[in-house]
Amino acid sequence: MAIENPFVFGKAAEGAYFTDRTEDAKRLHANLTHGINTILISPRRWGKTSLVKKVIGEIDRPDITPVFIDIFQCKSEYEFYHAFASAIIKQTSSRLEEWVETAKSFLTNISPKFSFGPDPMNDFSLSFEWNPKEDTGADILQLPERLAQKKKTHLVVCLDEFQQIADFDDSLKFQKKLRSVWQHQQNVTYCMFGSKKHLMENIFNDKSKPFYKFGDLMFLKKIPTEEWVPFICSKFQESGKSISERQASTICEVTENLSSYVQHLAWVVWYKADKVVTDNDVKEAIDDLLEQNKVFFQREVEQLSERQLNFLRTLADGVTSGFSRKEIIRKYRLESSANVQAVKKALLKKDLIDVDGQRISFNDSLFKQWLKRQTYYD
Ligand SMILES: Nc1ncnc2c1ncn2[C@@H]1O[C@H](COP(=O)(O)OP(=O)(O)O)[C@@H](O)[C@H]1O
Ligand SMILES: [Mg+2]
Structure with a gap:
């Protein structure tokens, strides 16, 4: 019997793997x-x-x-x-x-x-x-x-x-x-x-x-949660397992709907779980996926200047605009607003962030999660 993987990542999604x-x-x-x-x-x-x-x-x-x-x-x-x-x-x-x-x-x-x-x-x-x-x-x-x-x-x-x-x-x-x-x-x-x-x-x-x-x-926009949830639930069901809609939307939330991470995390949850997915399976799957990617994230961090890293930490902490405000510059040690501009440019070039008008976003949602876990503010 051919064993089919219910999810696909790392190559183009085709046929039944493709949604929305x-x-x-x-x-x-x-x-x-x-x-x-x-x-x-x-x-x-x-x-x-x-x-x-x-x-x-x-x-x-x-x-x-x-x-x-x-x-x-x-x-x-x-x-x-x-x-x-x-x-x-x-x-x-x-x-x-x-x-x-x-x-x-x-x-x-x-x-x-x-x-x-x-x-x-x-x-x-x-x-x-x-x-x-x-x-x-x-x-x-x-x-x-x-x-x-x-x-x-x-x-x-x-x-x-x-x-x-x-x-x-x-x-x-x-x-x-x-x-x-x-x-x-x-x-x-x-x-x-x-x-x-x-x-x-x-x-x-x-x-x-x-x-x-x-x-x-x-x-191209991200595939929305309303599309992902039924897709994930039906993939589990077709392969004899079950996941709740709430758990499926947690997968979307953590990965911020980034397509390849949604499929990857869904896969890790799938293989870890018995017949019925528990909340703990989801939690462990997230930890696993962050752990699997750790070397990439560490390597990325090594190639950043301290200010660039501080800027990414600011984003990871939920700030999306107003980086030149005094209190933001002070809290996240961004130095000056001129520096903020230079850092933004460098991170854009490294493809780590995206700028959309005033709004700045962190491209890699899991890298963001990982950084968040490494950083504490008082
Ligand atoms: N329409 C889709 N439905 C389901 N999964 C998708 C879809 N598009 C992308 N993916 C997931 O995202 C991954 C990356 O897709 P890909 O088409 O290679 O992205 P890009 O060309 O933009 O880098 C795929 O391997 C798959 O896991
Ligand atoms: Mg491509």
Whole structure:
């Protein structure tokens, strides 16, 4: 008998593991099947990859071909082209001969070469001769449009972890190049998504940047408690255990509805509990999860300055705005309001906090819980 885990974390939630997001899915589906470029933004582990995979998995049309590219590993323009070309060639056909033919006919200027591993259908790599002086990049950026025309199809190209391009050398120039090629394509729709909200906003929501108004900007929200509770309860029930609605909402509360932590904590509660979940099971599961993550949190703390740490402690203590107030600065030893600004910037860059107007939030809800337990104020 196959044993199924009732919860999933650490990889995209698909099928029965996926919950809610009906409106987001509808909007994204409509966009991607009607040629509207879309940008999807949220902090890490809220559910962007899961949502995009679900939506492209449900596009059931012979005239639309989705391509999924994760650029997390790409550290340069060159690596981007490489990942881009490989994914497009591979995912637009399931025939090996066609890959080779496509590469040869569309990438003539860069002499593409294939090397195949033991399982050639899943295991191939593409290499090409690269001369940054001649603009070989444009050839690669044109590839989806040319392929779409030849195959009389429409491509939906999804670029995960797109914020990575902000770190490339001369990123702005690269962004200009992408935009200038992509904006003329008639048969390709782009879906770009990523975390590090400040970086994504910097690329897409700044009037002076090439990608300003490139497409529909979607900000993903957290899945609300009303959606999580029935999901958690039914997962327990289907697997022969039971949890109360109150206990399920405690799971949401502690994790502040951060999707991957909700699923992770639910899993720990599930395996610890007998048939019926007790409050003590929930309490112990929280302790366990914090303990499991302790090394990461400690490592994070080691890399913070004292003021940065004090700022995070302020947030963990429940303060969300007014950091420049005298009594806050004194109580949490934040030094000065100029210092507060500098610290905010640094923490934003480390992706530890998010700023929404006047409101500042701690991105990692469990790190926050853990810090809270380490800190006492009189
Ligand atoms: N719609 C969803 N329903 C249930 N769980 C989800 C959903 N979206 C995300 N999750 C949970 O969050 C985790 C991270 O999701 P992911 O899509 O990888 O986030 P992101 O791409 O924003 O970093 C998943 O492994 C899963 O545990
Ligand atoms: Mg993701």
